[in-house]
Amino acid sequence: MKMYRKNYINPLKAPPFQTSLVTSTTMEKSIPPVFLLLLSFVVSSSAAILGDVPLNYTHVCDPVRFTNIGLDMSEYTYCDKSLPFDVRAKDLVARMKLSEKVEQMGDKTTGVMRIGLPAYEWWSEALHGVSDVGGGSTFGGPVPGATSFPLVINSAATFNRSLWRKIGETISNEARAMHNLGQGGLTFWSPNINVVRDPRWGRTLETPGEDPYVVGSYAVNFVRGLQDIEGTLNTTDPNFRPLKVSACCKHYTAYDVDKWLGVDRYSFDARVTEQDMMETFQPPFEMCVKEGDASSVMCSYNRVNGIPTCSDHRLLKQTIRDDWNLHGYIVSDCDSIDVIVKAHKWLDDTYEDAAAQSLLAGLDLDCGGSYRKALAGAVYQGQISESKIDESLTNLYIVLMRLGFFDGRPEFASLTKPDICSRAAIELAEEVAKEGIVLLKNHNDTLPLSSSQYKKLAVVGPHANATEAMIGNYAGVPCRYISPIQGFSSYAEVTYATGCGDVLCKNATMVFPAVQAAGKADATVIVAGLDLTVEAEDLDRIDLNLPGYQEDLITQIAESATTPVILVIMSAGGVDITFAKDHPKIKAILWAGYPGQEGGRAIADVIYGKYNPGGRLPLTWHKANYVNQLPMTSLKLRPVDEFGYPGRTYKFFNGTTVYPFAYGLSYTEFKYQTSRSDQIIPVNIKIAKNQHCRHVNYTDPEVEPSTICPSVVVEDLACEETVAVRVGVQNVGKRDGGEVVMVYSKPPAGIRGAHTKQVVGFERVFVGEGKTENVRFELNVCKSFAIVDAVGYKVLPSGVHGVMVGDGDRTVNFQVKINYHH
CATH class of the missing domain: 3.20.20.300 (Glycoside hydrolase, family 3, N-terminal domain)
Incomplete structure (x- = not known):
């Protein structure tokens, strides 16, 4: 608006x-x-x-x-x-x-x-x-x-x-x-x-x-x-x-x-x-x-x-x-x-x-x-x-x-x-900011920093002293601002150098003083990213890079550093920071988004270990060349081979990413376990003899399941069947922490145009050091396993569907076999 x-x-x-x-x-x-x-x-x-x-x-x-x-x-x-x-x-x-x-x-x-x-x-x-x-x-x-x-x-x-x-x-x-x-x-x-x-x-x-x-x-x-x-x-x-x-x-x-x-x-x-x-x-x-x-x-x-x-x-x-x-x-x-x-x-x-x-x-x-x-x-x-x-x-x-x-x-x-800007409301704002911070890199467990070891901190970058930038748009007047340098000041002696005149960073004249400040510190935190001059209502981005000389600022500080360098990105959309992800001297990277009035305190608490980060990226971070592969005005979600368009969102994108959807690290380590002995969960759905079944278009007709009914339109089903999935989330690290348990479904293999996977459930759980928390998901069969075919019918295909709990190395897989019978 x-x-x-x-x-x-x-x-x-x-x-x-x-x-x-x-x-x-x-x-x-x-x-x-x-x-x-x-x-x-x-x-x-x-x-x-x-x-x-x-x-x-x-x-x-x-x-x-x-x-x-x-x-x-x-x-x-x-x-x-x-x-x-x-x-x-x-x-x-x-x-x-x-x-x-x-x-x-x-x-x-x-x-x-x-x-x-x-x-x-x-x-x-x-x-x-x-x-x-x-x-x-x-x-x-x-x-x-x-x-x-x-x-x-x-x-x-x-x-x-x-x-x-x-x-x-x-x-x-x-x-x-x-x-x-x-x-x-x-x-x-x-x-x-x-x-x-x-x-x-x-x-x-x-x-x-x-x-x-x-x-x-x-x-x-x-x-x-x-x-x-x-x-x-x-x-x-x-x-x-x-x-x-x-x-x-x-x-x-x-x-x-x-x-x-x-x-x-x-x-x-x-x-x-x-x-x-x-x-x-x-x-x-x-x-x-x-x-x-x-x-x-x-x-x-x-x-x-x-x-x-x-x-x-x-x-x-x-x-x-x-x-x-x-x-x-x-x-x-x-x-x-x-x-x-x-x-x-x-x-x-x-x-x-x-x-x-x-x-x-x-x-x-x-x-x-x-x-x-x-x-x-x-x-x-x-x-x-x-x-x-x-x-x-x-x-x-x-x-x-x-x-x-x-x-x-x-x-x-x-x-x-008294009910406006109350202590409880301010503490909630800080809690949201901390829970939403995503740890993207932590080489050799550099983070969290110890306040006794890292007493002198250089805080540099165009967002190092951010205030209004942290609250973005559709914002009123906040109760107060806690900038990053204010937040870090409670943990260390802070030296501040902007490194850029603003987020657009149109020249490199301020880079050298920032490099000097970093050279005198026990560690350096670079707070960079975007703001409303780059991404906002009535203003779409034309690239996925950091603006101006920000990359130069970050690289020069990292190249000259003899102490740890931590990069904090403030942005909404993803940024191609592959250079920082792969740089051996940039020890840790966090995404802080636009963290609100308490943002500086939240960032400092995470970096110094008062809070263990557990946020996950709510969108895919693409490489910079993504914008050259398809116009923003094409609304097709699936890949368009004739034009060379990759798919959109994690559900259909078929290329490489900087960071995938739902990516996020922690200061501790979690493992998932299940007591289920059988990994195939049968779901038998009774249909009437005169039930209308729909054909499902497979890329290879030979893999199409042999069944009396390839699929049924969801509107024609009672949709009362559910599948229960249980996992134990075990904290095997040395810190308490929060874990986001993601649940995805995957349609039967070979269906033309189907998504790679889709979220059907999620839960954030707190797990103490050495503890295990059991998480249960009740998945409605129609809501979790239906697909929309090319002509707009929402159907539930028969065959073997996948259920994946977790991401990356800590994924537990199940199979759900849907069968129609008279």
Whole structure:
């Protein structure tokens, strides 16, 4: 989305809906201006946004509020708490004129004061902490900042579901506290759950990586953390389940080109096969809606196979609303309808055309002004009926009612300033940063360093004193910054030399002082990498190298060093650091991503051994020549032999890598063991005599299994069968540590176009020195072993499937034989 930030807030300002009580453009003209001014003072004063004093008016349907604005609340059915939300929402919408309705269909709504409805700003962000991007949440006065967690790519590297949920819970606590203080919204357009298909994508830092199952798992847990209220999960009708705050799955769908060699997201047409849609691009969103019960989905700027996503009836209404049963609303990425008209020029649309088509497709809310400008005209032109507007408004107001915007949420009323930037939240931010650090190299167990032996430390490089760079984009104002040199200062006497003017490192004039500093130290830590000048929204990368003279800086320090050199990379996307990986004098390499406000402390704690790293790479690190082998605009996941394209992501890539997906080392050593004597697990599935079976296309027909049924469409199966896989994770090293246990499935050999392997399970476990932890995975046969064929059928093939637990040398293999019988 387009990012706009507000850096100032009047500490006396009331929440958006309260301020709007006196500023709404729809207020009756009969009210004298002098009274408006007096009312403004009364409302602002009664809000009492001073220090930690709570608001008197925290919701719309407060009798005192209605009295103050000259209305009798008992006359307004939408404020009757005894009625269902849908009845109340319909009553509210029915009271509006068409001209008033369309004013409520942009992210900045005007409200309708004559019926007691205040304005509301829908746009708030919480990608990795409450942000001031958008207008719904702001900083200043009683709320100078909020906890800034590591970027999502870092959180993904922890492979820790419970941690993902805890991050969401903590962010929503702070969001509710900010709302109580008049500085926070309730609807947050997060998380970003697009799969990273290409390593050049500039928004990689916002995402959980390249595996659809991992991305979807992150989405489910983060959204649950944001939205869920304890004790309300068994609500009879999920459409009315109370929400703590509202989350949004974005950007739907097949969106991962921002700006690359003249191609931008506003005009890009993503040409995607149904196979790739079902297998890669759609699953995270389906999981987010169906398992996470997200209350919103955001459609993306691009077209998919010729149709703008925000105007695609099949993608929005048919899929999200009907097939996945969304309990919430669909919103556009900001100014998407304007993009349809000006950039896509789809069907030579006017604004009325584009607005009508988007509304009919299922788009409830326009982040922007196009709906407000064009919907009334579309009604008068006969392109849509007013009832379609009513449906969308009803969807929107039901979500606000679930949030307590109208009735309040007493269970969160006590949250206030002490719940923002609390000690617990700051410690969680540090824990996420440490769990997400990935150890890529540790020659001869150089790490961890001993503080008694390595007392003088040179900390050099463009990120050695990083602060804002650590929190990346969609960031608010953090509670504080702990830079790398600050973090290391608690362990050693630190000498700092930047080595580069900035990340772009356009000249080598600062290299020699950094080399000198390294020569006087017991060890040197080089903190290098990328930042938002290289990879960001609206900015894709053109290569996979370190910018400018960074490689020269690292190499010269290593060549002249007589003491250990440790390289720390801050980046989201992979970087070709083969030169450092193979350099004998660079003893250790760590990836720290964009580690958030506590990043410097986390990096230092890992390098000096206070914390044993256990993170894994959530995406493949490719060699630099990858970008010369295929254009970013090709969305095919499988190799294309006729063009020489390698495959994309670990599932299909057929070349060599710098580091593979899920790679990561530890300061200790783990071994996997199983007590299972038989390595073949039979799964017998009974089918009816008239069951329709599908052919499976094998590269060699002779290896096709002899069976009465090569495969069955998943929709035709009960999918009740499961396979239990158990492994013991033994810590045979000399330190306690966390281990990420990955589980992959592999389809029967020889199926044309099938993935090499795919993640079907993972678990992060803590194992004490010399201890063993048993881990059990229950794999649903359809979810774990189905494939999508070339024409878009999701089928479960018969034959021998592989199950691999672990990576590299510590892999335990099983086989699952699926057999159909009458």
